[in-house]
């Protein structure tokens with residue numbers, strides 16, 4: 286059945302040959318031969334022994350990777366020498382050369398098949414009108430077609446392997462190896478012509494969240510779409526490469542002036558920030574780009590790539606969705622970042638973390654009703670490293686998972702100690718990073734912590750940022766509902782800084798909102814800000830949501846917030862984050878007498894090993 290189908294395909298292929306199919310070889314010589322009137326039917330056919338030996342030669346040519354046109358030429362000659370009076374040609378389905386063939390008198394063809402029976406082309410013989418192949422002639426031509434199939438398939442798989450070694454499988458873009466090659470060539474050319482070259486290092490913002498929350502299929506589609514947009518922007522001769530993950534490099538060559546690269550960078554930022562539609566979903570993705578140029582910023586491929594990478598990190602630090610040109614101080618910072626990353630790994634192993642606690646006071650009573658656990662890293666050489674520096678690094682490296690687990694358990698143990706000391710209504714607020722929220726089984730971690738520390742769930746408040754809620758609303762909703770069912774409190778951190786704060790409040794089961802420091806900072810000086818804070822407090826009141834105002838640094842701010850009936854206030858004016866031992870005396874009179882079993886240690890050592 287398959288063979289019949291293949292033969293039929295061969296016939297169809299033969300009929301279509303003059304129009305759609307394209308000759309691989311320049312057959313003109315052969316056609317001229319027959320048109321010129323040399324009666325090739327008179328040519329003697331080769332003996333079976335000679336034909337066999339020629340087949341052997343051809344197989345050897347295939348095995349030794351002789352050029353394909355030569356192999357096919359030999360096969361054509363073999364067929365012509367075996368079948369008296371015909372001229373032969375090989376037509377390939379995907380030959381890019383559209384030379385039309387002269388119309389034959391009578392044509393007969395057999396398909397050239399791959400080992401999986403896919404049609405690769407057709408072996409065509411042309412003869413005078415009325416000619417039809419004998420069984421033996423068919424056999425000869427089909428044998429030649431089989432050898433052609435082997436040769437073509439072998440060449441294609443070699444091409445495929447070569448392509449795979451130099452291209453990214455997902456996007457089809459050049460990979461790091463090919464980019465390196467092209468950069469070396471382009472640098473040579475730039476040196477000769479004196480025309481600048483630019484490298485743009487591009488990293489998508491928040492791609493990991495999209496991948497983790499919406500799944501790898503969406504992530505892959507997004508990467509392909511980004512590749513498409515980048516390719517649409519650059520000129521022929523420029524290179525768009527994917528280094529892996531969400532990192533792309535664009536190499537712009539032969540620039541009239543180095544600053545032209547900034548225009549392209551700007552265009553890329555604009556193009557990528559346009560929403561992408563996947564099925565029913567609109568995805569917003571932005572990118573941070575770093576730009577380094579030759580000769581100004583470096584004279585080797587490695588150095589330029591490193592500088593562009595450093596500039597990209599600056600673009601991230603400057604708020605993302607933009608680009609930065611390389612400057613000297615960035616190199617130093619990049620080095621520091623790499624060092625910090627390995628130091629952070631060691632910090633996990635060497636228990637260099639501790640927790641500080643910042644009080645949250647109820648303005649009406651002046652009592653500490655809650656504390657926020659804030660992570661501190663004391664490095665033996667670097668000293669105190671700010672969480673603003675190491676939390677993003679921990680997220681990037683995945684270390685946030687073990688660190689986050691340690692934070693929750695240590696804070697839980699400390700709260701257990703304070704509860705046992707009689708401060709039974711004290712609430713512990715713990716920050717969850719967006720990445721941790723998506724990649725870890727938070728409900729399970731929370732259950733374990735509550736059980737381990739014997740805490741009532743309402744004593745634990747989990748602070749989430751809007752970034753954590755932004756992606757994959759359904760799964761976030763499910764996780765929050767599970768946490769709600771466990772009974773812990775959920776707080777929305779930095780409220781008012783995101784672009785759909787109110788929307789999040791409507792959709793998710795939030796118990797507390799923390800008005801961002803930036804509002805508190807202006808509450809006493811800007812009527813507009815005061816009005817916004819008042820509106821937030823009123824709205825929260827009608828939704829039954831508690832309000833915490835953070836960043837209270839002055840007495841006047843405290844008074845205004847108290848007058849607005851904020852439930853809790855937090856800030857340097859009330860108390861800075863401090864070790865548990867310093868905070869303990871500020872907790873005031875216990876609500877209940879201390880429990881005997883835990884009276885011994887009111888200030889649990891937060892530096893509990895991560896493994897515990």
Ligand SMILES: Nc1nc2c(ncn2[C@@H]2O[C@H](COP(=O)(O)O[C@H]3[C@@H](O)[C@H](n4cnc5c(=O)[nH]c(N)nc54)O[C@@H]3COP(=O)(O)O)[C@@H](O)[C@H]2O)c(=O)[nH]1
Pocket residue numbers: 643657658659660661671672673676692716717718748778779799802835836837838855856857858862
């Ligand atoms: N995922 C986790 N994130 C954490 C953890 N611990 C901290 N963090 C986050 O790091 C960011 C910086 O934290 P930090 O340097 O500790 O700063 C906190 C306070 O010290 C600071 N603060 C408090 N009061 C004031 C004030 O009056 N003025 C002022 N300028 N700053 C003040 O604010 C930070 C607390 O912010 P927030 O979390 O929004 O309540 C920060 O984003 C932390 O969240 C951790 O364990 N996991």
